[in-house]
């Protein structure tokens with residue numbers, strides 16, 4: 001019981017860290033679009049928060065879904081909203097590959113005081129906005145799956 005509560009707490013903490021992280025990363029990208037040089041450090045801080053939340057979600061989420069703490073993997077694998085939720089998470093992870101690599105390169109370039117190609121910023125901002133939208137859809141799926149709505153939704157597929 002305590003284990004389940006702690007996992008749920010960490011899962012929700014990821015939401016508290018991740019949503020401000022990805023939203024503020026978008027704000028920093030908008031600042032860069034306007035030529036605000038100081039936005040780089042805010043971008044890197046927000047990006048670190050977003051990365052930390054992603055790892056926390058994955059670790060606690062998989063433990064909850066496939067460990068002995070919640071309803072059990074048989075339940076979740078038949079829950080339509082759970083499968084949609086994991087699909088949304090996977091979509092975010094796929095979208096994030098290029099921004100993650102780019103921001104890592106930018107960190108190295110800044111440390112070496114090398115120039116950064118700002119032409120990429122508008123595209124990175126669009127991808128960030130997409131990630132915000134997908135992230136906000138996930139708690140709705142979580143609420144449905146926790147209540148058994150959409151159970152067996154995709155059972156005819158397998």
Ligand code: HEM
Pocket residue numbers: 007008009011012015057058060061062064065070071076086089135136138139142143145146
């Ligand atoms: C691979 C990634 C993830 C997995 C495997 C996962 C799995 C789970 C599981 C098993 C539960 C328990 C549901 C129940 O009570 O029966 C849960 C709850 C929840 N998840 Fe996730 N999750 C993941 C990512 C996320 C993300 C990215 C978000 C938010 C953007 C999120 C938000 C929530 C919320 C709000 C709840 C309900 C509150 C709670 O009981 O903690 N999850 N998740």
